[in-house]
Amino acid sequence: MGKIGEFITREREKQDISIRGLSKITGISHSEINKIESGERATPSPHHLKTIADALGINQIECFKIAGYIDESQHEGSSSRTLILSDFTNDEFNQIQQYASFIRAQRVSNQGEEPTVKKNNLKVASLFAGIGGICYGFKQAGAEIVWANEIDKDACKTYRHNFGDEYLVEGDIKLVDPSDIPDIDILNGGFPCQAFSVAGYRKGFEDERGNLFFEIERLLRVKRPRAILLENVKNLEGHDHGNTFKVIKSRLEDLGYHVHHKVLNTMEYGDVPQHRERIYIVGFLSEEAYNKFRYPDPIPLTKTIHSIIDVTEKKPLGMYYNNSKYYPELEKAMVNPNTVYQWRRVYCRENKSNVCPTLTANMGTGGHNVPLIIDNYGFRKLTPEECVGFQGFPEEFEFPADICNASKYKQAGNSVSVPVIKRIAEEMVKVLVD
Ligand SMILES: C[S@@+](CC[C@H](N)C(=O)[O-])C[C@H]1O[C@@H](n2cnc3c(N)ncnc32)[C@H](O)[C@@H]1O
DSSP: OOHHHHHHHHHHHHTTOOHHHHHHHHOOOHHHHHHHHHTOSSSOOHHHHHHHHHHHTOOHHHHHHHTTSSOGGGGGGGGGSOOOGGGSOHHHHHHHHHHHHHHHHHHHHHSTTOOSSOOOOOEEEEESOTTSHHHHHHHHTTOEEEEEEEOOHHHHHHHHHHHOSSSEEESOGGGOOGGGSOOOSEEEEOOOOGGGSTTTTOOGGGSGGGGHHHHHHHHHHHHOOSEEEEEEEGGGTTGGGGHHHHHHHHHHHHTTOEEEEEEEEHHHHSSOSBOOEEEEEEEESSHHHHHHOOOOOOOOOOOOGGGTOOTTSOOOGGGBOTTSTTHHHHHHHOOOTTSOEEEETTEEEEOTTSSBOOOOTTTTBTTBOOOEEEETTEEEEOOHHHHHHTTTOOTTOOOOTTOOHHHHHHHHHHSOOHHHHHHHHHHHHHHHHO
């Protein structure tokens, strides 16, 4: 049991409050409190700590200290204050949040589950960084993220919450001056895919968003990293009878890159139960590195949807369709508790492989529904946290408290499957450090 877990258990039991009771008072899920108390959650979120301390009426700073978020020597003056949670000003709390993000980021790169391979001093810049799915993959492969860019305000919030706020540049990539990017070995970019998607407008380079590929080209021309990883929808290769992909490939080759590409499905290459086929373009300046590089092999899918969802945990009422007009239809269609369903305009489709269908950025908005499952309390949609679980995000990832669900769903759907990136990144690292 971790120290902070023990402390909370002691304080809770002193007051004769059960875990369920604490969950009810705080709104934090029963299983999350269990994880915090048992020590399974090594880095409880500061927001959760604050809420729990508040509910139990215990000293907030004490909690942060025990959890390792505050170094006592930095807060000597604070011991004379009446340390009641609600006394923290928003600014103070934000500072603690930032510090906690920093600590969390340090822990990710120094110890814990990740990285599983040794640090290899390769420096990485991430374009269109989103909430950092590709960054996690490279970090887990032992590389260091030194620069990232993202335009979406909420995605930046989530990114900073998990990676700290040292290097993320918030804003339009078109405004980035390449000389502001430090020297890097690898550049990655999961460039916006709507323009190329089957579900999108099929306009490719004519579409404004399609043009963002040329931003990658602009930066490559100056930075000339040794390797690149670009990610996009499977359909990129076939778009406009192959012309879009031809342009991309030849522009990269004109810059001196030797380029591989392959479509990988998350459920076959990441041991994550999501059907997600994406194209991964890997390029190297060195022909030798290009020749040595191999995409990872498929691996068995050992995880099931129940590795990600906990059917025993009741979710907020708004997640359930029990009182909806669709209930009779869902009741007829949703019969298999071991798979994920998708509402399709007039019918509910079952995923026959017992995995989650491809998560999309527009789920949860205008008729694009979030996938559905059966739990012990009824028919409900996946939570945003479960969606990032279906992208293989690490346990310690969390959304900041002040982001709405629509935005969280968008961030999860826009992201990548971390274990697939990690496996490709490991192969890239192998040939680069050899
Ligand atoms: C498909 S997502 C990429 C996900 C990300 N690579 C990851 O690792 O999870 C595309 C991202 O590009 C961002 N984006 C779109 N236009 C942009 C621009 N002009 N400048 C910077 N970022 C942009 C979007 O906000 C979105 O987060």
